[in-house]
Amino acid sequence: MTILVVGAGATGGFFGERLSQAGRDVDFLVRPYRAEALRARGLRVVGLGREERIDPKVVTADEIDHPYDVVLLTVKATGLSQALDDLAPAVGPDTRIVPFLNGMAHLDQLIGRFGAEAVYGGVVMVVTQLNAAGDVVQLAPMASIETGPLKGSDGRLDAVASQLGDAGFDFTVTEDILGAMWSKWVMIATIGALTCLLRAPVGDIVASRGGTDAARKILAEAASVAAAAGHPVPASRLEAIAGMITEPGSQLASSMYRDLNEAAGTEVEQILGDLIDRAHRDGLDTPLLDLATLHLRVYEHRRTHVAHNA
Numbered sequence: 001m002t003i004l005v006v007g008a009g010a011t012g013g014f015f016g017e018r019l020s021q022a023g024r025d026v027d028f029l030v031r032p033y034r035a036e037a038l039r040a041r042g043l044r045v046v047g048l049g050r051e052e053r054i055d056p057k058v059v060t061a062d063e064i065d066h067p068y069d070v071v072l073l074t075v076k077a078t079g080l081s082q083a084l085d086d087l088a089p090a091v092g093p094d095t096r097i098v099p100f101l102n103g104m105a106h107l108d109q110l111i112g113r114f115g116a117e118a119v120y121g122g123v124v125m126v127v128t129q130l131n132a133a134g135d136v137v138q139l140a141p142m143a144s145i146e147t148g149p150l151k152g153s154d155g156r157l158d159a160v161a162s163q164l165g166d167a168g169f170d171f172t173v174t175e176d177i178l179g180a181m182w183s184k185w186v187m188i189a190t191i192g193a194l195t196c197l198l199r200a201p202v203g204d205i206v207a208s209r210g211g212t213d214a215a216r217k218i219l220a221e222a223a224s225v226a227a228a229a230g231h232p233v234p235a236s237r238l239e240a241i242a243g244m245i246t247e248p249g250s251q252l253a254s255s256m257y258r259d260l261n262e263a264a265g266t267e268v269e270q271i272l273g274d275l276i277d278r279a280h281r282d283g284l285d286t287p288l289l290d291l292a293t294l295h296l297r298v299y300e301h302r303r304t305h306v307a308h309n310a
Helices: 010-021 032-041 077-090 105-114 157-164 177-198 202-206 211-228 235-245 255-261 268-281 287-309
Strands: 002-006 025-029 043-047 050-054 057-059 068-073 091-099 120-130 136-149 170-173
Touching: 002 010, 002 077, 010 025, 010 043, 010 050, 010 068, 010 120, 010 136, 025 077, 032 057, 068 077, 068 157, 077 091, 077 105, 077 268, 091 105, 091 157, 105 268, 120 177, 136 157, 136 177, 157 170, 177 202, 177 211, 177 235, 177 255, 177 268, 177 287, 202 211, 202 235, 211 235, 211 268, 211 287, 255 287, 268 287
Parallel strands: 002 025, 002 068, 025 057, 043 136, 068 091, 091 120, 136 170
Antiparallel strands: 043 050, 120 136
């Protein structure tokens, strides 16, 4: 079977390298400048006491000439539309697409473009970032993929699982992938809203008077949206998230918080904007999530305004 990893950034680069090291037939769909860099330097994954390098097989959009069995869609939501145009020639009648994107909005775009049968749900957990040299730096040991068909069973599932399992990271197939996606959405929205609104990692927030209370209230708001959508987060999972966002001394922060500190674009609309829109449609009151979303929207407005007038 053949695997196409769309993107070779912090997430796609990590999982694609792991799959390649496990002997899978992996190509990376990247932009020309990234293709040139990968061909010259290789794809490197470093951190946690290891340094690995592969010579990846890279293709650009105009070089795709056949369908792939599995497509791992690892771009950020802000690059989704272009990515769908680029990968379209790689999708055939037997292709299965596993998206790594946050939130839920991307599913409608994927299904509208390629049909429900071709699209799986996906939940990815990994803490990585690119360094200045373009290497993937792994910052924490956890690394996992959870996937499954969006509706019912699928005759290609076993074949897909055989390609993604036993490749140096945890892999799980679930019958309730939408529930798993909602659970992750609640987690990342809570951490994102908390750390971006208060501009600090968890440890600094809970060390301040009122910080723990704010963290729990944001989690309760996010969880209420999932419950209203018919995908309540299990109590054990909520307890685990609550522990993460109230842990003294924790340096936990969201990728959006890191984007803020680097004056980069954020996924505010995909992670928070879509969530509060669903809350409002269901008549839910989410004042802290609303405020965090507005905070990031103002940041995005100022960032793009300044860039436009520079």
